[in-house]
Amino acid sequence: xxxxxxxxxxxxxxxxxxxxDADRLTELDxxxxxxxxxxNMRRGMTAVAAALEKEPGGTPGAVLLLAGRTLVxxxxxxxxxxxxxxxxxxxxxxxxxxxxTDDELRTALGAGADxxxxxxxxxxxxxxxxxxxxxxxxxxxxxxxxxxxxARGAEDTVPLRARxxxxxxxxxxxxxxxxxxxxxxxxxxxxxxEVAAADD
Amino acid sequence: xKMLINVPERVVADALRGMAEAHPELVVDVEHRVIVRRDxxxxxxxxxxxxGGSGHEPLHGGFVGPGMLDAACxxxxxxxxxxxxxxxxxxxxxxxxxVLFIVKNYTGDVLNFDMAAxxxxxxxxxxxxxxxxxxxxxxxxxxxxxxxxxxxxxxVEKLAGAVAEEGAPLARVTExxxxxxxxxxxxxxALTSPTTPAKGSPTFDLPAGELELGIGIHGEPGRERRRxxxxxxxxxxxxxxxxxxxxxxxxxxxxxxxxxxTPLLELYGFNAEVQRxxxxxxxxxxxxLVGNYVTSLDMAGASVTLCQVxxxxxxxxxxxxxxxxxxxxx
Numbered sequence: 001x002x003x004x005x006x007x008x009x010x011x012x013x014x015x016x017x018x019x020x021d022a023d024r025l026t027e028l029d030x031x032x033x034x035x036x037x038x039x040n041m042r043r044g045m046t047a048v049a050a051a052l053e054k055e056p057g058g059t060p061g062a063v064l065l066l067a068g069r070t071l072v073x074x075x076x077x078x079x080x081x082x083x084x085x086x087x088x089x090x091x092x093x094x095x096x097x098x099x100x101t102d103d104e105l106r107t108a109l110g111a112g113a114d115x116x117x118x119x120x121x122x123x124x125x126x127x128x129x130x131x132x133x134x135x136x137x138x139x140x141x142x143x144x145x146x147x148x149x150x151a152r153g154a155e156d157t158v159p160l161r162a163r164x165x166x167x168x169x170x171x172x173x174x175x176x177x178x179x180x181x182x183x184x185x186x187x188x189x190x191x192x193x194e195v196a197a198a199d200d
Numbered sequence: 201x202k203m204l205i206n207v208p209e210r211v212v213a214d215a216l217r218g219m220a221e222a223h224p225e226l227v228v229d230v231e232h233r234v235i236v237r238r239d240x241x242x243x244x245x246x247x248x249x250x251x252g253g254s255g256h257e258p259l260h261g262g263f264v265g266p267g268m269l270d271a272a273c274x275x276x277x278x279x280x281x282x283x284x285x286x287x288x289x290x291x292x293x294x295x296x297x298x299v300l301f302i303v304k305n306y307t308g309d310v311l312n313f314d315m316a317a318x319x320x321x322x323x324x325x326x327x328x329x330x331x332x333x334x335x336x337x338x339x340x341x342x343x344x345x346x347x348x349x350x351x352x353x354x355x356v357e358k359l360a361g362a363v364a365e366e367g368a369p370l371a372r373v374t375e376x377x378x379x380x381x382x383x384x385x386x387x388x389x390a391l392t393s394p395t396t397p398a399k400g401s402p403t404f405d406l407p408a409g410e411l412e413l414g415i416g417i418h419g420e421p422g423r424e425r426r427r428x429x430x431x432x433x434x435x436x437x438x439x440x441x442x443x444x445x446x447x448x449x450x451x452x453x454x455x456x457x458x459x460x461x462t463p464l465l466e467l468y469g470f471n472a473e474v475q476r477x478x479x480x481x482x483x484x485x486x487x488x489l490v491g492n493y494v495t496s497l498d499m500a501g502a503s504v505t506l507c508q509v510x511x512x513x514x515x516x517x518x519x520x521x522x523x524x525x526x527x528x529x530x
Binding site: 026030032033034035036038039040043072073074075076077078079080081082119120163164165166168169170171 | 208253275276277278279280281282283284306307308311312315338344345348396398399403404416418419420423
């Protein structure tokens with residue numbers, strides 16, 4: 001069973017990973033976007049870490065809702081609404097249970113991913129964060145496998161042609177570059193694997 | 201890269217503080233990043249709200265004032281604002297007559313304004329939206345995010361602003377904004393890449409002897425790279441691309457827009473070539489505007505926007521406007 005502390009540790013670990021890799025994310029974004037994904041995600045995750053410190057959410061669902069709301073309010077761009085929706089929808093799906101099973105967490109994240117797909121109108125293969133998020137969730141409840149699938153999913157976006165977001169304007173020239181959103185989503189699921197490994 | 205800044209994280213806040221000092225006719229909320237005309241909400245008037253990433257100045261904050269926008273929400277550099285800003289702006293300008301969101305077609309802008317519209321409606325504010333997608337360099341297909349909104353935004357904001365100032369209801373203001381958006385087409389050329397404060401080096405690599413045709417306004421590369429061309433050759437290329445898409449049967453408003461680092465000397469010279477090409481194609485020009493209006497930080501280059509107008513739109517274009525970035529007629 002996973003409690004609010006688990007989700008808080010997950011998000012704090014993600015914030016540290018984003019901080020560490022912000023320059024790399026921005027570098028990836030400068031190849032096919034507008035060179036701000038790293039600084040945007042860092043701003044958002046720093047705000048999430050601060051919000052969680054100030055307002056200790058009592059349930060896994062409440063923590064995810066707060067984190068999602070904070071991302072929507074601080075990130076901007078496409079990543080703000082998309083990441084915010086992923087976490088908010090997952091939080092909503094978990095409701096107010098004090099503890100959740102790994103299967104419940106998996107189902108909730110799946111609902112989050114569905115909402116992201118609907119909001120952005122993207123499908124797997126479009127070279128977006130979903131190319132990381134989908135395989136990672138499918139690998140759950142094996143957390144280590146989810147982290148590995150996420151990393152692989154991000155790598156798999158390299159040859160793809162972008163069909164959504166700003167990179168889509170590049171057409172064929174978007175090929176040969178990793179999608180920055182897929183890269184940051186790999187950090188999210190890498191952190192989840194790390195925290196689960198420390199827990200178990 | 202040398203920049204006149206303190207630290208990258210504070211670029212937008214510092215600019216807003218400076219804007220507040222220069223423009224007492226505006227209320228600049230630096231903390232929440234909303235720029236509102238001081239007399240808002242104007243009784244009975246539809247509120248016009250636009251916004252987008254910073255780095256495109258004077259768009260959008262420079263277009264707040266009588267005859268144009270009621271409020272603008274500047275995001276981080278090249279990053280759309282967040283819904284909280286838009287809802288705050290809508291609340292500040294709504295007099296009960298409703299609010300029109302003018303949105304450039306970029307994924308981030310669209311998603312955040314959609315969320316904001318939902319939230320504002322929950323607060324009892326009637327909201328309509330108009331999407332600007334004037335950039336013909338992007339193929340509008342299922343395989344892209346669709347045409348970008350660029351220079352045409354200025355026409356939409358000015359024409360809708362004028363009809364709103366006359367006291368037209370929300371449906372009518374929205375209709376004028378849609379008509380302006382549907383009638384405008386843009387095409388841009390980059391001679392250099394812009395440099396964002398966060399990255400500190402050019403976004404893309406453009407060698408000295410080359411230019412990029414069909415660029416957007418965020419340092420995203422365009423549709424074709426070529427050896428450097430003369431101003432006349434670029435005008436021929438750009439106008440031809442525009443006229444492939446827009447086949448005007450009425451006079452045009454022409455915007456020859458600088459991307460930030462191209463001097464007016466070059467822009468006026470480029471305008472001479474654009475006008476020559478239009479004359480050669482026997483296309484009537486009603487009004488022309490030349491200057492830096494929808495910029496991309498320090499990018500060198502220019503865009504051309506053509507907007508076909510009927511008598512009413514021309515009258516609205518000529519109506520008085522009083523903003524930091526655009527001012528005439530009073």
